Amino acid sequence: AYQAIDEVALLAERKARFGANLKLSYKRPVTFLRGWRHHLFDAMGRPYLDAYNNVPHVGHAHPRIRKVAMDQLARMNSNTRYLHPAPMALAERLTAKLPKELEVCFFVNSGSEANELALRLARAASGGYDIVTPDHGYHGNTTGAIDISAYKFNKPNMGGRKPWVQLVDVADDYRGRFRRDDADRALHYAQQVDGALAAIAERGGKVAGFIAETFPSVGGQIIPPPGYLAAVYERIRAAGGICIADEVQTGLGRLGDYYFGFEQQNVRPDIVVLGKPLGNGHPIGALITTRAIAERFAEGPEYFSTFGGSNLSCRIASEVLDIVEQEGLSANAKAMGEKLLAGMRALMADYPCVGDVRGIGLFLGLELVTDRETLEPATDAAAHVMNRLRDMRILVGREGPADNILKIRPPLTVGADDVEMILDRLRICLREVEAAR
Numbered sequence: 178a179y180q181a182i183d184e185v186a187l188l189a190e191r192k193a194r195f196g197a198n199l200k201l202s203y204k205r206p207v208t209f210l211r212g213w214r215h216h217l218f219d220a221m222g223r224p225y226l227d228a229y230n231n232v233p234h235v236g237h238a239h240p241r242i243r244k245v246a247m248d249q250l251a252r253m254n255s256n257t258r259y260l261h262p263a264p265m266a267l268a269e270r271l272t273a274k275l276p277k278e279l280e281v282c283f284f285v286n287s288g289s290e291a292n293e294l295a296l297r298l299a300r301a302a303s304g305g306y307d308i309v310t311p312d313h314g315y316h317g318n319t320t321g322a323i324d325i326s327a328y329k330f331n332k333p334n335m336g337g338r339k340p341w342v343q344l345v346d347v348a349d350d351y352r353g354r355f356r357r358d359d360a361d362r363a364l365h366y367a368q369q370v371d372g373a374l375a376a377i378a379e380r381g382g383k384v385a386g387f388i389a390e391t392f393p394s395v396g397g398q399i400i401p402p403p404g405y406l407a408a409v410y411e412r413i414r415a416a417g418g419i420c421i422a423d424e425v426q427t428g429l430g431r432l433g434d435y436y437f438g439f440e441q442q443n444v445r446p447d448i449v450v451l452g453k454p455l456g457n458g459h460p461i462g463a464l465i466t467t468r469a470i471a472e473r474f475a476e477g478p479e480y481f482s483t484f485g486g487s488n489l490s491c492r493i494a495s496e497v498l499d500i501v502e503q504e505g506l507s508a509n510a511k512a513m514g515e516k517l518l519a520g521m522r523a524l525m526a527d528y529p530c531v532g533d534v535r536g537i538g539l540f541l542g543l544e545l546v547t548d549r550e551t552l553e554p555a556t557d558a559a560a561h562v563m564n565r566l567r568d569m570r571i572l573v574g575r576e577g578p579a580d581n582i583l584k585i586r587p588p589l590t591v592g593a594d595d596v597e598m599i600l601d602r603l604r605i606c607l608r609e610v611e612a613a614r
């Protein structure tokens with residue numbers, strides 16, 4: 178039935194009831210009431226193509242997710258203090274996708290919580306406390322996660338970097354310190370870990386581990402050069418540290434050929450962290466680690482989460498993994514990602530404001546610059562494109578330290594028509610950017 182929504186009143190109410198840093202995506206916000214696959218429908222019933230949201234991994238309002246959730250809610254929903262088949266079924270599905278050494282699971286309620294737990298496990302297993310992490314990373318909104326998220330702690334009033342955190346550069350080979358013309362760039366970035374470990378020794382500390390988004394997302398949809406993580410992990414392990422892969426953005430089939438991002442880097446992390454897409458919108462995060470690390474952690478107090486690993490959450494997450502498999506969504510992510518990337522390369526050939534296009538599967542970035550030599554970020558142009566795409570009913574995001582990278586990261590259900598629409602409308606926007614120069 179038609180539902181009248183007064184968007185002006187809704188916005189005023191939101192401002193009255195919530196803090197100003199609970200951000201909206203657009204200055205002129207949009208209200209969505211329904212979703213279906215990779216489409217969202219606004220208060221007037223108008224469709225939008227959701228090319229931004231990685232949480233509805235298998236598509237908005239998937240009937241199988243609704244069915245399994247309703248079924249479990251009708252039966253019961255409880256915590257992990259009683260036996261139930263659902264957590265074991267999910268653990269089985271997840272570990273089947275991971276290297277065999279990663280065999281012990283923890284289920285939590287968010288990516289932030291999974292990263293908090295990863296810090297505790299790394300510290301328990303290593304006996305160290307200090308963390309090495311790339312600059313401009315994001316691992317969550319809790320106190321511990323913010324401490325390891327330069328994207329947050331470097332903002333005003335956030336207290337800055339804690340002495341137990343050592344930053345290395347993001348391995349951005351487009352605009353970073355070491356670029357694509359340097360054949361040894363992966364090694365050069367990884368060698369910064371030596372400096373971080375030396376700084377830890379100097380302050381009398383001990384490394385607990387290294388944590389990174391396998392492909393940094395808020396850092397600007399970065400694909401590190403081949404060999405980067407292997408060279409980092411080697412250094413961290415030699416110092417007794419634990420290697421943590423935050424796969425919240427990159428895991429579960431989004432990358433097409435790689436079910437997890439670390440496969441592309443040919444490494445085996447000691448801890449893998451999952452979130453966002455795992456519940457297709459239902460809050461669930463996960464951490465998977467080795468038996469040895471889990472045993473060190475188990476020497477501490479009881480581990481318990483009221484909601485983490487509930488019957489309901491686990492059944493939903495298992496269903497998500499099954500749908501990815503049964504609907505061939507990894508293969509679709511690969512095919513659609515390649516089509517998007519090829520189209521974005523063609524746009525780059527036509528429009529000088531496109532400095533770089535990159536990505537794997539449906540994890541993509543298009544970087545806008547005012548000058549291809551100086552790489553001056555075209556932040557205003559990126560804002561223009563994002564807003565104009567919204568006018569044309571396509572949702573994308575913006576990332577990177579200068580907010581000049583368009584982030585394209587749709588549900589894995591997008592098809593060839595959708596990709597053509599994105600490219601066609603992007604072309605219109607880029608033409609406008611060039612005309613305004």
Ligand code: PMP
Nearest residue numbers: 287288289315316317390425452
């Ligand atoms: N890690 C990464 C890489 C993320 O992108 C996010 C969320 N954007 C988180 C952790 C935190 O997850 P959550 O918001 O579920 O706590």
